[in-house]
Amino acid sequence: MLLPREKRILEILYAKKQGYTSSELAAALHISLRTVKTDIKRIREELEKTGCEILTKAGKGIWLSYDSQGKKYLDSLLLGGECASSMDPKTRKYYIALQLLDSDTYISTESISNSMYISKGTATNDINELIPFFEKQGLTLEKRVKYGIRLLGKESQLRIAKASVIRKIVVYQGSQVSRKLQPFFEDLNIDHINAILQEAEEHFGFILSDASYSELLIHCSIIVRRIRKGKVCAIDETELRAYSEMKEWGICRFIADALEKSFSVHMTEGDRSYLMMNLLGTRMQEHIPAETYSWGDDGADSGQILEQWEDILRHAGDMFRENLIGDETLKIAMFLHLKAMFNRLQHQIHLENPMKRMVREELVYEFEVATYVARLIKEEFHADLGEDEICDIALYLGASLERERAMRNRQSPVVTIVCGSGIGTSQFFEAKLGRIFPEIQVRKIVPISRARYEIGKDTQDFVLATVPLELEGIEVLNVSPMLGERDALLIEERIHPERRQLLISGKEKYPALFALMSERISIFKCDCRSLEEVISLMGRRLIHEKYVKEGFIESVLKREELAPTSIGDKFAVPHAFEGYVLKTGVGLMTLKKPIVWGNEKVQIIMMLSIDIREQEQFREIFSELAAITKNKWAIEQILNAERISDIKIRN
Structure with a gap:
């Protein structure tokens, strides 16, 4: 079996597909020339009868040779794994995070660098990059001269952080989740926990979404391992009393009792509360008919939360001229989702939305409505929603709008x-x-x-x-x-x-969008270097041409804080909250070079001066925006244009 560093050597040689010198490999892996030679010898032995081999020649270097069988072997070994490589700079720091989270004492940077086959300086840089992540999880990285570093925080926070790290390393969605997670819990049989969760689903008649199932599997595994190390969660009596009155408490007790029996551990009330906290944060993949749902089954605070949620739906529906309040399926599904989401936010459990990019690109209008809903949620519940949560809401809203049609x-x-x-x-x-x-x-x-x-x-x-x-x-x-x-x-x-x-429809013409553009509010091939600079320049142009009121720029920047308006494929559509539009229009700016906008690279900016209360126009504009981002010919025309008249979109 190849060691991680040996596998990394194969990754480097396979990716370059040409010779590497020993010195280049040594520099890339931060190891000595002698170690490179030793590793190459070991790899040659491992590659026997696989259809591939490592060759060396003076003046040419070291390279891989393989036939069709060898290519299949290399693809399976290097590209087909479920775990990100520990040698990959993007994920290497999370393997370091696992060492820190698993250590009960101080650990030196030198021991981390030795275990990862990297230099001490590289390890230090990776650790520094982890500090914001740990702080977000409520943990403190303590550094002490001659001792090393260690993580400080509540037991529950350490467990949540470890689950988050494993999520970032492992691609675990699918039917082989137990096999993919097993290497992180070598002293546990994950299949036993898998069986417990499946039995709970069948016994109580619910189904967890694949992501939530994997999440709960990770947390149950962490619970057992931490208890075996003598680590238990503190008991919060108030929280425990509240949990015990919920219908999910029976599921929690069932799983906890099964874990105790299967692994011979004792779960304290604090550990059971921790399990319940994670259970409440899951997404249960069940469809509840509106006519059979009972609001009273969801705890004492359900009535108040429901009333607040109805106000939000009513307000958002009025603003966008949509009948959101009349969709009982939306109301129930989002109510259940909100309760789980608030639980995750309260306990700093951050779940990434795997469909975030697709939602941003395909559901542009729905995402805008969801952003407005997120703003109302913040005002009503004092909860800051991130882009992942807003994308979740966009999907529910998209379902509601599709049902309506x-x-x-x-x-x-x-x-x-x-x-x-x-x-x-x-x-x-x-x-x-x-x-x-x-x-x-x-x-x-x-x-x-x-x-x-x-x-x-x-x-x-x-x-x-x-x-x-x-x-x-x-x-x-x-x-x-x-x-x-x-x-x-x-x-x-x-x-x-x-x-x-x-x-097959002709979506390559965008009449609503281009009808609102004007040379007076367009700037081509600009040198702006940041989104703030773009918003300020475009905003001043719209104010000068009397499209929007004073205060528009500040409102646009606040809207960006809620969620970036980049929608993929080089586009961003900055706009303000309601109340600033004097005249309908779309300002267009192109940039000489792309700039960072949220998590995207942006080179085409369409600043909107559109009243969101004009529902049909608003939806039509966002529909055309979603379509034009997929039209490579249109994107090329826009970027090459010197003026609006240069853009001629074909039928």
């Missing part, structure tokens, strides 16, 4: 949907599917972890999977969770081959 009561083919990202994603997908294909009947929605057990050969016409899936003897169409145009064409080809062409 959907046609009903048509005979249909029967399908089963396999969806791995939780209730918001599955609701959005099902609703959009219903609008585009009202004749399709959805038999059931299942997570990928249960697909092979719950989908029979004769129970549906075909399966729609939003995650990669193959089922023996069953037709599976793999589609995007956003159900884009290509996916719709694929489904249309399957159920109505003769009508396929009806879905």
